[in-house]
Amino acid sequence: MRILTRYILLEMLTVFLITMGSMTVFIFLGLIGKEAVDNGLGAGPILRLLPYLLPQAMQFSVPGALLLATTVVYGRVSSSNEIVAVKSLGITPMVMLWPTLLFAFIVSFGAVALNDLAVSWGTNGVKRVIIESFEEIAYGQLRTRKMFGNEKFKVNVKTVVGKRLIGPVITFESGSGNVSIIRADAAEMNVNIATGALDVKLFNTEGGLKGWTVNLPGEIERSFPLEQALGGGSSKPGPSETPLRDIKIAKVDQGKQIDWLKHEMAAATSMALMLGRFDELSQSQWSAREGNLKWSRRELNKLNVEPYRRWANGFSCLGFVLIGAPMAVRRRHGEFWGSFFACFLPILLVYYPMLVGCVTQAKDGAIPPQAVWLGNFVLAAWGVWLMRRVIRF
Structure with a gap:
């Protein structure tokens, strides 16, 4: 045997x-x-x-x-x-x-x-x-394709000289969901890993949003979230990227977040009823809170x-x-x-x-x-x- x-x-x-x-x-x-x-x-x-x-x-x-x-x-x-x-x-x-x-x-x-x-x-x-x-990737694509980015953040240039972008056009989605466009004579990009930001120096800038145009001569600096420049992914590990040893702690934290959202919604409802602000209870006002609660519950399910x-x-x-x-x-x-x-x-x-x-x-x-x-x-x-x-x- x-x-x-x-x-x-x-x-x-x-x-x-x-x-x-x-x-x-x-x-x-x-x-x-x-x-x-x-x-x-x-x-x-x-x-x-x-x-x-x-x-x-x-x-x-x-x-x-x-x-x-x-x-x-x-x-x-x-x-x-x-x-x-x-x-x-x-x-x-x-x-x-x-x-x-x-x-x-x-x-x-x-x-x-x-x-x-x-x-x-x-x-x-x-x-x-x-x-x-990031800088190597971005500058490499800008030199070869004259374009770098994703749906939420995009950079187009005429050419690249060293680290200087010539004729850059930056298109990005602001926090409110509106799309903004920045044009400049030149720009330089630098990654700040400590703050998780993409710092961009712009020279002779023109910015536009909803039909408004602002001209800013000289040098200015604008920072963008690095997550947005990379495609919108979160730097915090999601449930599918959390080690098994940390999932129990993550579930407790997620449960606390759900409880906090529920308490916040209950407090907001009580305040609106007491003060007679019934417009604050409309579906349009509550859709964002309900969306956050739904997302948090799904994250707990994933965990x-x-x-x-x-x-x-x-x-x-x-x-x-x-x-x-x-x-x-x-x-x-x-x-x-x-x-x-x-x-x-x-x-x-x-x-x-x-x-x-x-x-x-x-x-x-x-x-x-x-x-x-x-x-x-x-x-x-x-x-x-x-x-x-x-x-x-």
Whole structure:
């Protein structure tokens, strides 16, 4: 028995490590290319991104590599009639299967930790590198494309000389939602990471808003939120970027914020009724407060869902092995690619849509967060059914 256990584990470990390494390199290069193209990164920022992108690449490669390794090993074992030989000795096929199930169980815990590392440390690290490289990214795009920005903040120039922008036109969305346009003869941009602001020096400026035009000769300085210049993302980690160890504290803080919003709305209602200011209770006056309360509740739902999502994602590894091993044994022809796609296509078409759908519904509060595990239970049920057929026949 121990010989069979060591044999299967050694085969699985060897194929898994080789497959995971190959898939990680392929996905890693894809992620690097995407960040480089999307943000216009040079060699320096790309090198600083590498450690943060590695967990994100492994997050995707580990489950796929484990499924492929399982179909390769058990496809070869089945095609060489080793399962038949074990049965002929009166030994249950589970002797050949349980080592891989145990291995997948252990890997699943590692996958949970990897998912947590990728979406928290990895994602926040990528954001930090992009912020630190903002000037390089912005000036690089302005030199090559004469334009940089997004829907809320955009800069167009005639040309760039050193750090000086010639003929810049800055279009940005103000706090009230109005769009303002600033034109100048020249400008210089500097990032202040400490304050989270983009400081722009403007020379001979002309600004316009709602038909009004203001001319300001000489040099002035205008600051824009760096979040707005980067595309409107928040510097504070969201629920999907919060480490598992910090989610409990974040839920308490979010609950306090919801209570504070409720108390504020109750106090405002009482004051309006006492003073007879009934116009303050109109829908137009309350829409912003109701929107803030709705957003805060959804953030709390996201925090409730995140632990279940990460654990369910990690334990998909065990579900993949539960399906891949008996499927490869049943096919008996050593066609591991056929076994792999026979497992992967249903997973792709059933499991992942179920996972995404349940996560979305749970974030909206339509279903409890525990429902995120539904796809894993479907995988487990399918795998157990296949296992029973392998053991019986």
